[in-house]
Amino acid sequence: MTSYYKAEYIWIDGTKPTAKLRSKTKIVPAGEQPPIWGFDGSSTNQAPGKASDCVLKPVFVCGDPIRGEDNKLVLAEVLLTDMSPHPTNTRAACVETARKYAAHEPWFGIEQEYTFFDGIKPLGWPDNGFPAPQGGYYCGVGADEVFGRDIVEAHMDACLRAGIALSGINAEVMPGQWEFQIGPLGAVEASDHLWVARWLLYRIAEEFGASATLYPKPVKGDWNGAGAHTNFSTKEMRSSYEPCVRAAEALGQKHDLHIQHYGHAIEERLTGLHETASYKEFNYGVSDRGASVRIPWQVALEKKGYIEDRRPNANCDPYVVTRLITDTVCSAFERARSGKAAAAAG
Numbered sequence: 001m002t003s004y005y006k007a008e009y010i011w012i013d014g015t016k017p018t019a020k021l022r023s024k025t026k027i028v029p030a031g032e033q034p035p036i037w038g039f040d041g042s043s044t045n046q047a048p049g050k051a052s053d054c055v056l057k058p059v060f061v062c063g064d065p066i067r068g069e070d071n072k073l074v075l076a077e078v079l080l081t082d083m084s085p086h087p088t089n090t091r092a093a094c095v096e097t098a099r100k101y102a103a104h105e106p107w108f109g110i111e112q113e114y115t116f117f118d119g120i121k122p123l124g125w126p127d128n129g130f131p132a133p134q135g136g137y138y139c140g141v142g143a144d145e146v147f148g149r150d151i152v153e154a155h156m157d158a159c160l161r162a163g164i165a166l167s168g169i170n171a172e173v174m175p176g177q178w179e180f181q182i183g184p185l186g187a188v189e190a191s192d193h194l195w196v197a198r199w200l201l202y203r204i205a206e207e208f209g210a211s212a213t214l215y216p217k218p219v220k221g222d223w224n225g226a227g228a229h230t231n232f233s234t235k236e237m238r239s240s241y242e243p244c245v246r247a248a249e250a251l252g253q254k255h256d257l258h259i260q261h262y263g264h265a266i267e268e269r270l271t272g273l274h275e276t277a278s279y280k281e282f283n284y285g286v287s288d289r290g291a292s293v294r295i296p297w298q299v300a301l302e303k304k305g306y307i308e309d310r311r312p313n314a315n316c317d318p319y320v321v322t323r324l325i326t327d328t329v330c331s332a333f334e335r336a337r338s339g340k341a342a343a344a345a346g
Contacts, residue, residue, distance in 0.1 A: 002030060002069070002070070003029065003030050004027050004028060004029055004030055005027075005028055005030060005069070005070045005071050005072060006025050006026075006027060006028075006064070006067055006071040006072070007025065007026045007027075007028045007034045007071070007072045007073075007074045008023050008024075008025050008064055008067075008071070008072070008073050008074060009023060009024055009025070009026060009034070009037055009056050009058075009074045009076050010022070010023045010073060010074065010075050010076065010195070010196065010199050011023070011039070011056055011075075011076045011077070011078055012078070012088065012089075012090075012195065012317075013044040013045055013046060013088070014041075014044055014045035014046040014086075014087075014088040015044075015045050016045070017264035017265075018214075018263070018264045018315045019088065019317065021195070021198060021199050021202065022039075022044055023199065024039065028072075030070070033058070033061075034058045034061060034072060034074045035058075036055060036056065036057055036058070037055075037056040037076070038053055038054060038055055038056060039053075039054055039056060040052050040053075040054075041053065041054035041078075041086075045088075046078065046086060046088055053081055054078055054079070054080070054081075054086060055078065055079040055080065055081060055083065055086075056076035056077075056078065056079075057076055057077050057078075057079050057083075058074045058075070058076050059075055059076060059077050059091065059192065060074075060075040060192040060193075060196065061073070061074050061075070062162045062163045062164065062196065063161065063162050063163060064162070065157070065158040065159075065161035065162045065200070066158065066200075066203060066204070073162060073196060073199070073200075075192055075195060075196050077089050077091045077092065090317050090319040090320050090323075091188070091191070091192075091319045093319070093323055094187055094188055094191060094319040094320070094322060094323040095188055097187070097323045097326050097327050098186060098187045098188050098322075098323075098326065100327075100330075101326050101327070101330035101331075104234040104235060104236065104326075104330045104333065105234060105235040106186065106187055106232065106233070106234050106322075106325075106326050106329075106330065107183065107184040107185065107186065107232070107233050107234075107238075107306075108183050108184060108185060108186070108187055108190040108230060108231065108232055108322050108325075109167065109181060109182065109183030109184045109185075109190070109230075109231035109306075110181065110182045110183055110190055110194055110228055110229075110230050110231070110318060110321075111179055111180075111181050111227070111228060111229040111230075111231070112179060112180050112181070112182065112194060112197070112198070112214075112228050112314065113172055113177060113178070113179045113226040113227050113228065113229075113314045114177070114178060114179070114201065114212045114213065114214055114226060114314060115174065115176055115177045115178075115212070115213050115215070115218045115219075115226055116147065116148040116151065116176050116177075116178070116205065116210050116211070116212055117176070117210065117211045117212070117213055117218075118209075118210055122147075122174070122175065122176035122177070122218065122219060123147045123148050123176040123210055124146075124147025124148070124175050124176050125175065125176060131175050133222070134173050134174060134175075134222070134223065134224065137171060137172070137173060137174065137175045137177075138170075138171060138172060138173045139170050139171055140171050145171075145175065146171050146175075147175055147176050148176060148178065148208075148210065149171075150208065151204060151205055151208045151210060152169055152171075152178050152180075154204050154207070154208075155180070155197075155200060155201050155204045155205075156169050156180070158200050158204055159180070159197050159200055162196070162200065164182070164193050164196060164197050164200075165182055165183060165184075165185055165189075165190075165193050166180060166181070166182060166197065167181045167182065167183060167184075168180070168181045169181070172224065172226075173224040173274075173275075174218075174219065174223045174224045177218075177224065177226060180197065180201075182194045182197060183231070184231070184233075187319075187322035187323065187325075187326050188319075188322075190318065190322060191318035191319045191322055194318045195318070198214070213226075214226065214313075214314040214315040215265070215314070215315060216263060216264075216265050216266060216268055216269040216313040216314055216315060217265065217268035217269050222274075223274070224274045224275065225268065225269035225274060225276070225313075225314075226269070226313070226314035226315075227269065227276075227310065227311075227312060227313060227314055228263075228312040228313060228314050228315075228316050228318070228321070229308050229309065229310050229312065230308070230309045230312050230318075230321055230322070230325065231306050231307070231308050231309075232247070232306060232307055232308075232309060232325050232329070233305065233306035233307070234247070234329065234330065234333070236333060237304065237305065237306060237307070238304055238305065238306070239304055240303070240304055241299070241300070241302075241303035241304055241305075243333065244295060244299055244304070244305060244306070244307055245295070246332065246333070246336070247307055247329045247332075247333075248284040248293045248295065248307050249284075250328055250329050250332035250333075251282070251284075251292075251293055251307075251309060251325070251328055251329065252282040252283075252284065252292070252293075253328075253332070254324075254328050255281075255282040255292070257324070257328075258309075258311060258324055258325075258328070259279050259311065261316075261317075261320050261321070261324060262311050262312045262313055262316050262321060263312060263313025263314070263315045263316035263317075264313070264315060265313070265315075266279055266311070266313050267279050269313060270311060272290075275289045275290060275310075276290065276310065277290055277291055277292040277310070277311075279311070284307075286299075286300045287300075289310065291310065292309070292310060292311055293307055293308065293309050293310065293311075294307070294308040294310055295307055295308075296308065309321075309325060
């Protein structure tokens, strides 16, 4: 047994309009927990050069499936040197909201779509022109329709070895496009696991000479974009259908706020075509993949369950998305409960 282990610290930087993942390695004595560490924020859009130090505080630690043995992946949130959350730290606000509404027991399942690229073109696409139109690629099989399965399988196995709450994978509608699902977990936990799964996706794709992008419309024209459909429930929704409908209606009341924070270039993806609703309007429906929010058919049948917010982009910040959904829905539930109590008392 070695007297040390390698801890790969992973954090979210300050790049605009979409934050990027960064990581570096610390050698930690065996038996010790990953300590607070630091980095040069002037190189990550998080600090000026004259006051460049930022702090890394470990918040989620799991096994490192790439290095193996006793090595660790360490997701860290970024703090200022006074130990307060850095302005780019969206996790801290998510933690506060999750605590505020913990009694509702919110659960999330996030469907992360992404696209593999080989240089400047999607993986498997011809050097000139386009592949056959969409139709047979979704959940397809065969070398003429599926591209990148070896990377996807390696990523899935790595996530499972790390203890990431991966619940499935599938090939998506556009060739070279895939999806993995995280959850169900609480808001903070689902977001932590998704960020580490994203890092593993990028890191493993390196081994195959490919890159993965979360850009919401990687190919213009008659091709599907990439989203992060977010499934959500509370204990009320999991026991009754009426709260599922009220949750969808509550999201509609704050549609513009959510659209503003669901990922850069959302207007490129939410056009009303390619299984999306327009970003300019809100609607919900049972089994409707062209709606802003879908109520799955089995939820309508069983009269309980969850709803799917189909608006978040693939490049969204899950801490922001889960925080907004939790706050919007749970605050609406509490207002309704207070109103009923006041009416009963009056």
